[in-house]
Amino acid sequence: MKTQVAIVGAGPAGLFLGHLLRAEGIDCVVVERQTPDYVLSRIRAGVLEQVTVGLMERLGLDARLKAEGLVEEGFNLADGERLIRIDVAGLTGKTVVVYGQTEITRDLMDAAPARGLPVLYGAEDVAVHAIESDAPFVTFRHDGADQRLDARFVVGCDGFHGPSRKAIPARAAREFERVYPFGWLGILADVPPCNPELIYANHERGFALASMRSHTRSRYYIDVPLTEKVEDWSDERIWDELAIRLGPDAAAGMTRGPSIEKSIAPLRSYVFEPMRHGSLLLCGDAAHIVPPTGAKGLNLAASDVHYAAEALTAFFRRGDNDAVIGYSAKALARVWKSERFSWSLTKLMHRFPEDGPFERAMQVAELDYIASSVAAQTTIAENYVGLPV
Structure with missing residues (x-):
């Protein structure tokens, strides 16, 4: 098989890129290790x-997003005694929209055939080759047969554990990582949210987050040590802990219900440089991970894809190789700013095991400053709503 761009991974990043390239008339094929049902089962x-x-x-795929998405004009920071509202709309003139990543993926999947975007699901033993040449290729096994997909460029959208990043030689790479000493225990339930806007809470017992997927589906988190096991946390135990950490006002509005999904996600900050080597470009989790505090993961993948599609379109339309060469620096400039915001919000709202009275006093002082400073709230709002691309 031959194509202009081979895309490894059919999560949101890979599907977004495929749609953007096909909209420009650029041939591409997406190769995905998992089945469609598995991809859609991932709660993000x-x-x-x-x-x-x-x-x-x-892409003209926003009809369901507009109909079902919840427009959020602000969010809240709680410190056990008060709720500090960050008026995102008032401070920036912009809003965010609550609409699950699963729904984004479903919309992109459903529209792929009409766009002429081939997606090969269930590909085994995917490997990327010859990225330092102008003729890279991807090998894999599909429907019981060995396959080779030749391309001019390969784009790795295959997540942190995928094969694409590993194809870049160690001599050309740098990695930056911070592993956090806790994970987020999440519970998804078909119950109305306790508050119309998200609440990030810093409590003496630990962090908590009240969020939602719709008017009738809620997503809650608490931080727990990495030694914890999800099977040791009954629904009742999680709801009890949430009620304590979120505070009495939020607890009063909280509706309890059986979990649809429970899991513990470890937290890390990670950046891989460069995001392009030869004929291989990286997008999304293949190149960087952010802690979920601040909700930057999917949005960073979207900005990566925006830059990658722009660069590849310039190459195939105008022969502009400089655009491809400049992709990594352009993407990383936004990545590092988002990493900074996610790291700082994580540091502000969590109790770290190594922290003592001084570190706690700094958290209190910072929250006091945020509560009383329009400038501080504006900085948070600008980062939360998303920096320009």
């Missing part, structure tokens, strides 16, 4: 920045 983020909403609008 649900807060969309303007860049992600804008991509859906540009």
